[in-house]
Amino acid sequence: MSDTKTVGVIGGLGPVATLDFFERILNRTRATREQDHLRLLIDNNTKVPDRNAFMRGDGPSPAPALASSARGLQVAGADFIVMACNTAHAWEAEIRAAISVPFLSIIDETVKVVADLRPEAVGVLAGDACVAAGLYQNALKTAGVRCIMPDANTQKSLMELIYRIKSGDTGETVRRASAKIAQKLEAQGAEVIIAGCTEIPIVLTADDIEGELVNSTDVLVERTIVFAGGELKA
Amino acid sequence: MSDTKTVGVIGGLGPVATLDFFERILNRTRATREQDHLRLLIDNNTKVPDRNAFMRGDGPSPAPALASSARGLQVAGADFIVMACNTAHAWEAEIRAAISVPFLSIIDETVKVVADLRPEAVGVLAGDACVAAGLYQNALKTAGVRCIMPDANTQKSLMELIYRIKSGDTGETVRRASAKIAQKLEAQGAEVIIAGCTEIPIVLTADDIEGELVNSTDVLVERTIVFAGGELKA
Numbered sequence: 001m002s003d004t005k006t007v008g009v010i011g012g013l014g015p016v017a018t019l020d021f022f023e024r025i026l027n028r029t030r031a032t033r034e035q036d037h038l039r040l041l042i043d044n045n046t047k048v049p050d051r052n053a054f055m056r057g058d059g060p061s062p063a064p065a066l067a068s069s070a071r072g073l074q075v076a077g078a079d080f081i082v083m084a085c086n087t088a089h090a091w092e093a094e095i096r097a098a099i100s101v102p103f104l105s106i107i108d109e110t111v112k113v114v115a116d117l118r119p120e121a122v123g124v125l126a127g128d129a130c131v132a133a134g135l136y137q138n139a140l141k142t143a144g145v146r147c148i149m150p151d152a153n154t155q156k157s158l159m160e161l162i163y164r165i166k167s168g169d170t171g172e173t174v175r176r177a178s179a180k181i182a183q184k185l186e187a188q189g190a191e192v193i194i195a196g197c198t199e200i201p202i203v204l205t206a207d208d209i210e211g212e213l214v215n216s217t218d219v220l221v222e223r224t225i226v227f228a229g230g231e232l233k234a
Numbered sequence: 235m236s237d238t239k240t241v242g243v244i245g246g247l248g249p250v251a252t253l254d255f256f257e258r259i260l261n262r263t264r265a266t267r268e269q270d271h272l273r274l275l276i277d278n279n280t281k282v283p284d285r286n287a288f289m290r291g292d293g294p295s296p297a298p299a300l301a302s303s304a305r306g307l308q309v310a311g312a313d314f315i316v317m318a319c320n321t322a323h324a325w326e327a328e329i330r331a332a333i334s335v336p337f338l339s340i341i342d343e344t345v346k347v348v349a350d351l352r353p354e355a356v357g358v359l360a361g362d363a364c365v366a367a368g369l370y371q372n373a374l375k376t377a378g379v380r381c382i383m384p385d386a387n388t389q390k391s392l393m394e395l396i397y398r399i400k401s402g403d404t405g406e407t408v409r410r411a412s413a414k415i416a417q418k419l420e421a422q423g424a425e426v427i428i429a430g431c432t433e434i435p436i437v438l439t440a441d442d443i444e445g446e447l448v449n450s451t452d453v454l455v456e457r458t459i460v461f462a463g464g465e466l467k468a
Contacts, residue, residue, distance in 0.1 A: 012271070012274075013268070016260065022278070031401070032401060033400070034247070039246065039281050040276070040278040041276070041277055041278070042274070042276040043274075043275055044256070044271075046268050046270075047273050072275075072309075072311055073310065075310060167267065168265075
């Protein structure tokens, strides 16, 4: 297992989601000794300007910080880069331009998993900037899957929940409110729900909904382990 | 808070202890927005050769990997370096030689906290290589504190527990067995117990013993936040 690739993780977007990603990587890797685990270089870069604020016209662009983070990880020895945040994939082009190692997209990998389920329609829970950038809408369209987005008011409530989770509030109230939004999309015909923001799976689980939940964090965790040459725990 | 220092963390020694360190940093930092959290560069370097095996004469030296990890973190932007592992501080000189930024020692910071408690004697729970290198024994001697180490058989049991925690077994059996070893040192006169291995506080808490528990991970967490210029949560 010593010939596995070193994973570079752009994180801190937010830090709790990064911790969650790291924990899921450890839990999903088959390992009997610590040397069996993947080497991860994690940049918990909490100084990246707020992505959603920028999209609202209320702050600087996160692009330079994200590109610099990616470059730093490569310089420190990362063989490929992932980012534990869906929304920040709006700046995927700037990140790819800053590195010469591969970049694994959480959006593309998640949509691949969803497309394999061949649903009639899929509901997307994502942050404002992720929605505004059309990341899931475009990728699902290319994959030929109809997508259902929350209406404006529901999206507003969802964004409030995301900020609460980012600040560390992962209690029952936040969990129930997230579940209610997912169930609303199911009532509109969504057979699959994408947890398309790495904050959401911290509170929302498959038990909270009727149909299938595709957790973008878990998809990235599995793809990262496989791409690095590690072994998935059954 | 944007003027806080970036922390470089040599980790993966083992990965669960690194995850634990990261989580404790997040929990101990006063933050209302993700930007209030510290920027951490974490090298979860699971490919560092086994420190305890090397001390037994059963494997290569971890020194080059630790030095390279420290250097990589500095190159990637770390303003100072910490290491989420007590034992690996046996190679502190090699790490310091590889970097030009400060290095905060978990051993020195922990002993400072213990010395302030002015105990008659202190019990040390640490890994074999940490004991063999005399890390705590020497630092405590310099501080004028008498230390009580587990006898050979007890140390053997402790090392087995540490390997179990490293492999992910953090259940009740492991917790009870760790507590029993700490209580044995208390029976020998230790007024303070040092959890001097970052795996131990994953299972052992202050409730498990009579006297005071000084958790080296928590000490390093607090000193790291303060040194970086972050704010401690009350």
